[in-house]
Amino acid sequence: MEKSSSVIKKLDKPVLSRHDIPYQTALVFNAGVCKYKGKYVMTFRNDYGDFDAHRLDGTNNGLAFSDDGVNWEISPDPFFAVKTEEISRVYDTRLTVIDNEVYVCFACDTRHGLRGGVGKLREDFSGVDIISLSTPDNRNMALFPEKINGNYVMLERPMPVYSRGKDRFDMWICESPDLLFWGKHKLVMGVEDVPFADDKIGPAAPPVKTDKGWLITFHAVELAPGRGKHGWEKKWEKTYRAGIALLDLEDPSKVLGISKDPLIVCDRDYELEDGFRKDAIFPGGMILEDNGEVKIYYGASDTVECMCTANVNDLIDLCLKG
Numbered sequence: 001m002e003k004s005s006s007v008i009k010k011l012d013k014p015v016l017s018r019h020d021i022p023y024q025t026a027l028v029f030n031a032g033v034c035k036y037k038g039k040y041v042m043t044f045r046n047d048y049g050d051f052d053a054h055r056l057d058g059t060n061n062g063l064a065f066s067d068d069g070v071n072w073e074i075s076p077d078p079f080f081a082v083k084t085e086e087i088s089r090v091y092d093t094r095l096t097v098i099d100n101e102v103y104v105c106f107a108c109d110t111r112h113g114l115r116g117g118v119g120k121l122r123e124d125f126s127g128v129d130i131i132s133l134s135t136p137d138n139r140n141m142a143l144f145p146e147k148i149n150g151n152y153v154m155l156e157r158p159m160p161v162y163s164r165g166k167d168r169f170d171m172w173i174c175e176s177p178d179l180l181f182w183g184k185h186k187l188v189m190g191v192e193d194v195p196f197a198d199d200k201i202g203p204a205a206p207p208v209k210t211d212k213g214w215l216i217t218f219h220a221v222e223l224a225p226g227r228g229k230h231g232w233e234k235k236w237e238k239t240y241r242a243g244i245a246l247l248d249l250e251d252p253s254k255v256l257g258i259s260k261d262p263l264i265v266c267d268r269d270y271e272l273e274d275g276f277r278k279d280a281i282f283p284g285g286m287i288l289e290d291n292g293e294v295k296i297y298y299g300a301s302d303t304v305e306c307m308c309t310a311n312v313n314d315l316i317d318l319c320l321k322g
């Protein structure tokens, strides 16, 4: 079986699964995590329905808090869901603390395409105030934790299906003076720059600042046609792995290095068993601790939320050695 990089250490079990949630739930995955006022805060995706009957009825987003980033206390109700005639759901949240406020990027399915949203968490964690929504098709947005050269900065992943003839989706960057008007869009990394992707790549957890550059995770997708159905979703043949890269501190559109090998792959039974879409790794949170430990949170098989740790210098070395 393919293995994750030896620099990461996984826990013995998921950090969160459907068994932990006090309301209707089926799949718990793709969480955003940040450290805020001495606590860890997590917003996780909950696709609810009946797990045993393999039935999904909808999506909402739950909230959880932790003192150590490993043991989580779940709030009694979901905290963020949008369902209107136009919008069917919001999901895949990524949390970034900027100037003592918690911001969230999220994906938004609408009748007229997939959009990427930016919002702010209310101080009492009662919900999200939406600030901006992209034009379709664009999602997988992740905000940097500080302004760079005077502007907010965000990674994004447009989906140019028509112009490229097939899925060839890349990672882009853009800037804003106010989180509402976004511009100066620039390509950061093409799918062809990642040896373990042949379909699409996209930003994962929000970037973490190190003295060598901005450390970023990304998800990298490989088509696996012919492997056959893999997981209990009707048709699922792709593989999602997590990669790691380093961007320039002053100009984060400049890539300083990309590890040519995957950082995280599905290689634990608990990441695969009963999986909805097996072999899918989707990081949404990364925290750098004062002692140099990096915690990476990721959804596995679109079924459970997992966590691994690594030393920041080992991750930087992976990026710089290529």
Ligand code: BMA
Pocket: 030, 092, 240, 277, 280, 282, 299, 302
């Ligand atoms: C992407 C998104 C993610 C999901 C991934 C793997 O397109 O829908 O939410 O985790 O596919 O299924």
